[in-house]
Amino acid sequence: MKKKRFIIIAVAVLLVIAAAVICFKMFGGSHTGIDNNPESKLSNDSKVLVAYFSWSGNGQQMARWISEETGGDLFRIVPAEPYGKDFDSCADRAKNELDNGIRPELSEHIEKQAMEQYNVIYIGFPVWWYDLPMPVWSFLEEYDLSGKTVIPFFSHNGSSNGAGSVSRISELAKGAKVLTEDALSIPGRSVSGSEKEVKEWAAERLKENQ
Amino acid sequence: MKTRQVIKIGIDISMTVLLFILMAFHYVGLQWHEVTGAVMLILFILHHTLNGNWYRALGKGKYSSGRVLLTIVDAVLLIDMFLLMFSGISMSRYVFRFLDIPVSKAWARGMHMTASYAGFLLMGFHIGLHYGMVVGMIKKVRSFAKLENTSLCKTTIAPKKNAKSAFFTLKKREVPHGLKKCKPGGLPVCTWTLRVLAFLIAGYGVYALFTRKFVDYISQRVMFAFFDYEEPVLSFVLDYAAIMGLMIFISYYLQRFLQWIRKTVPKKKENIN
Numbered sequence: 001m002k003k004k005r006f007i008i009i010a011v012a013v014l015l016v017i018a019a020a021v022i023c024f025k026m027f028g029g030s031h032t033g034i035d036n037n038p039e040s041k042l043s044n045d046s047k048v049l050v051a052y053f054s055w056s057g058n059g060q061q062m063a064r065w066i067s068e069e070t071g072g073d074l075f076r077i078v079p080a081e082p083y084g085k086d087f088d089s090c091a092d093r094a095k096n097e098l099d100n101g102i103r104p105e106l107s108e109h110i111e112k113q114a115m116e117q118y119n120v121i122y123i124g125f126p127v128w129w130y131d132l133p134m135p136v137w138s139f140l141e142e143y144d145l146s147g148k149t150v151i152p153f154f155s156h157n158g159s160s161n162g163a164g165s166v167s168r169i170s171e172l173a174k175g176a177k178v179l180t181e182d183a184l185s186i187p188g189r190s191v192s193g194s195e196k197e198v199k200e201w202a203a204e205r206l207k208e209n210q
Numbered sequence: 211m212k213t214r215q216v217i218k219i220g221i222d223i224s225m226t227v228l229l230f231i232l233m234a235f236h237y238v239g240l241q242w243h244e245v246t247g248a249v250m251l252i253l254f255i256l257h258h259t260l261n262g263n264w265y266r267a268l269g270k271g272k273y274s275s276g277r278v279l280l281t282i283v284d285a286v287l288l289i290d291m292f293l294l295m296f297s298g299i300s301m302s303r304y305v306f307r308f309l310d311i312p313v314s315k316a317w318a319r320g321m322h323m324t325a326s327y328a329g330f331l332l333m334g335f336h337i338g339l340h341y342g343m344v345v346g347m348i349k350k351v352r353s354f355a356k357l358e359n360t361s362l363c364k365t366t367i368a369p370k371k372n373a374k375s376a377f378f379t380l381k382k383r384e385v386p387h388g389l390k391k392c393k394p395g396g397l398p399v400c401t402w403t404l405r406v407l408a409f410l411i412a413g414y415g416v417y418a419l420f421t422r423k424f425v426d427y428i429s430q431r432v433m434f435a436f437f438d439y440e441e442p443v444l445s446f447v448l449d450y451a452a453i454m455g456l457m458i459f460i461s462y463y464l465q466r467f468l469q470w471i472r473k474t475v476p477k478k479k480e481n482i483n
Contacts, residue, residue, distance in 0.1 A: 005273040012282045020324070029435075050290070088316035095315035099303060129315075130240050157434035165238070174239065 022210075029161075031056055031188075032092060036082035038108045041067070041074040048072030048206065049119065052124035053135050055083055055090060058155040058191040059124045061196050062184075066122050066153065069199040070206050073118075079135045080105040097134040108140050120149045120209055122202065124171065126188070127156040130163035137172060146175025149209045153184035153198070179205065187200050218260050226337070227302050233330060233450055236437035244305040246480040247298055254291065275468045281338045283461070288334040320430055330450070334457020347480035399478045408459055415456025418449040 024073045034057040054064035060076070065105045067074040081104060083090040097104060125136050150173045152166050159165075162183060170178045186194050229252045235243050268281070297318040300311040419425070426432040438446075 005278060009278060009281050009285065010276075013285045013289070015287050016282075020328070088314065091315050091316035091319065094302070099307075158236075158437045160437060161439050 026152075027174070028181060033083060033085040033087070034060065035050070036078060037076075038078050039074060039076035040108060042110065042114060042150070043073055045118070046073045047119045048122070049115075049118040049120070050073060050122045051075045051077060051139065052122075053077040053126075053133055053139070054067045054124070055126060056155075056185075057186065058125055058188050062153055062194075063124045064200045065195055066124075066202040069070055069202045070122075072120070072122065075106050075110060076108065077135050077139045078106060078108040079138075080107040081105045084094075086112065091129075094128045094133060096124070098129050098131055102134060103138040103141065104135050106135060106142070110143070110161065111129065112143075115143050118148060120151065121149045122153060122205075122207065124153045127154055127163055127165050130159055130165075132165040132168040134170075137168075140169065140172040145173045148173075149175045150178045151171045151182070151202070151205050151209070152179070153186075155186050155188045157188050160187070179209075182208075212461040214260070218257075221253055221257055221260070222337075225250065225257065225415050228253065228331075229330065229333060231324065234443070234446060235435075236439060237443055237446070241304050244298075244302055247295075250306045254295075264450035274390060274472060276465050276472075279464065279468065280436030283332060283335045283339060285330070288407060290325050290329045290332055293321055294329055297325065298378040307406075311406065320433070323435060324428050324430060327424050330454070331399060331424065331428075331457055334454040335461040337454070339465055341458075342465050345462070359397070409454070411455040412459035413454055415459070418452045422449055422453065 010207065033055050039060070048070050050063050050067045050070070051057045054060040054076070054077075061209060063074060063076075066072065083093060091123070096102070123136065123140075125133050150169060152169055153160070154165060156164055158160065158177060166178075166180050166183050170180055186198070228246055229282060231238060231246050232250065238246065250366065264284075271277075273281075296311075296313075299306045299309060300313045300318045301315055301322065302309070423436070427435055
């Protein structure tokens with residue numbers, strides 16, 4: 001083969017790859033994590049708990065709306081070791097934990113007696129690697145939820161049916177009635193404009209499960 | 211056709227079918243996606259073993275512009291496939307779980323998305339360029355369907371009276387028209403219909419390329435692929451088929467164009483001399 005042709009081909013291939021790499025750098029989307037501060041508004045007389053785990057702030061926003069609408073107690077699931085602001089390192093850690101079944105330690109807890117008072121537990125989270133984020137595994141395994149109604153709500157970036165997350169909740173919340181068919185699913189980018197939808201959903205679920 | 215040929219084509223068709231199943235990730239689920247990917251890996255190895263000649267021929271022979279294009283596309287596709295497989299395997303939770311590849315999963319996720327959508331387009335090009343030759347062969351075989359052989363292109367003429375051929379020309383004869391479309395080598399109706407059809411599919415493919423956000427995913431301007439679980443499978447498959455059709459259309463006619471240039475340009479060079 002003539003050397004000239006070989007050079008043309010090699011250069012062309014490299015150009016294609018370089019173009020691709022430049023595209024990523026220019027266009028790459030990004031997400032940033034919010035703080036890791038606790039949020040625990042527990043009263044003695046509510047039968048409803050709104051527990052949530054949130055990295056981007058979407059889950060937190062939805063939980064706050066649901067708490068407003070239903071009057072339920074608000075509780076943030078806080079990992080002792082924060083996932084940080086960087087998306088990539090968060091995603092890497094999440095995948096590692098999921099693949100190895102690592103349940104991260106939580107820094108916030110609800111007392112056993114306090115937990116007994118709740119009949120309905122809304123549980124909010126982002127879908128991570130087509131499954132439930134590991135801190136929520138830690139939460140569900142920590143308490144005895146038998147006899148309670150667990151209602152999932154989640155944000156996603158494509159897995160609109162929750163992928164494996166909702167069935168994971170059924171698996172972990174032993175003895176609880178998990179509303180797998182009525183879970184709230186909202187794309188991450190749409191959460192900020194979804195207040196009405198979230199509140200209506202929460203009110204309906206509460207009505208059905210009083 | 212030899213058995214080897216049949217097996218090769220069988221593998222190629224299987225790979226194309228599997229490609230669609232792989233792209234239809236959300237219908238199939240994570241586990242089946244991984245299994246399908248693993249099967250694809252096996253077929254990929256077989257495909258390369260059976261087509262080893264391509265590698266051996268790389269150093270030999272003339273490199274026409276068409277061959278340069280083919281080699282570039284194949285090289286980029288090969289790199290894409292390696293990246294696709296590597297990133298997929300590193301994220302595997304079922305089939306390749308035992309392989310703990312120490313690579314950033316966040317990187318792998320993005321790479322896998324880019325390589326799958328880019329790979330789908332490159333695959334269309336790959337099919338168009340390699341199977342373009344097959345289309346040429348089919349056209350020759352189908353000469354029986356040529357227009358000039360049909361009754362549309364023939365008129366009957368009265369028998370000629372001729373001393374020599376008194377016996378043989380008593381019957382009416384059928385003779386080709388002088389019409390252009392009926393000249394030998396004129397295009398069969400079949401080919402024209404197929405061409406229009408291909409053009410329509412390619413046109414729709416352009417539309418589908420945009421609505422399916424291929425460029426967004428390849429550039430990672432959009433970080434996550436959108437899965438519509440409500441969408442009927444057929445609608446999904448048809449859109450992707452049209453996009454593949456578009457790639458095949460472009461590559462096939464690009465190759466023909468390059469061939470045409472090769473045939474006409476040297477004549478001009480001669481004129482200059």
